[in-house]
Amino acid sequence: MDPRVARRAWRRLEPVHGMIYFVPEATKAYAALGLTGDMTGYFASRSAAFGTASAEVVIATFYNFNPALVRQALPYAWEVTTPAQILAARLESAGAALRRVGVDALPSLPETLGLARRAALAATEHLQGRPLFAAHATLDWPGEPLLDLFHAQTLLREFRGDGHVATLVSEGIGPVEALVMHAASGDVREIFLKASRGWPRERWAGAEESLRSRGLLGAEGLTPEGVRLRAHIEARTDLLALPAYGVLGDDGVERLAELARTFGRTVVDAGLIPV
Structure with a gap:
């Protein structure tokens, strides 16, 4: 199976999940539970499948957020609500927004x-x-x-994400370095x-210097070696996602990619995800 086709199927359907982090339905539902901080609802809702996850578990599994940002949200969230309430609110909000x-x-929904x-x-x-996939699979x-x-799509997203984190760790790319490379690629x-991950300027500058010292970042963005490493990381992530999509066979994955386009475009064109 061509892993690029599986990636296309995932990427096109991803807005069906990704919109939950931006829609007002979720913000309102979390606020009703007492989660009013800018990122508290995000950290609590995405980690609630673990139960009352510690800040350390979220720092480890979410990978690229400033630990201080996570600790502002957890364990505070579990003092005002429960994982079950948050999961129910997230699901209800997802349905309402979609x-x-x-x-x-x-x-083509069926x-x-x-x-x-x-x-x-x-x-x-x-x-x-x-770990994140396993928690949601329960x-x-x-x-x-x-x-x-x-x-x-939540399961498929977290399955792929866990593989991506494993690849970053194996390649010695730390959380801030991963963000700098992502930004330098021009994709985001x-x-x-910088705003959503919460790292201070000095950590961002330190990550840039680390990448420059490794020959991965230059004055104009990623160096050829940086481009090759980023391509390798993405390709390895694609391969690690194949155990999910392989069951569909080549024709099934092609069909999912074809069908998913309409779902992703419907979500994006309606403005549920900022682009």
């Missing part, structure tokens, strides 16, 4: 869900070394097509990564 833009009415669910279930045979399937699709604006 229905608001008509994802539930897309005619077929898309069938393929995504098969891939997500196949991934559960490969729990080792996938959650019940909601039992409604729209919410099941959200859950399936540097200002967004």
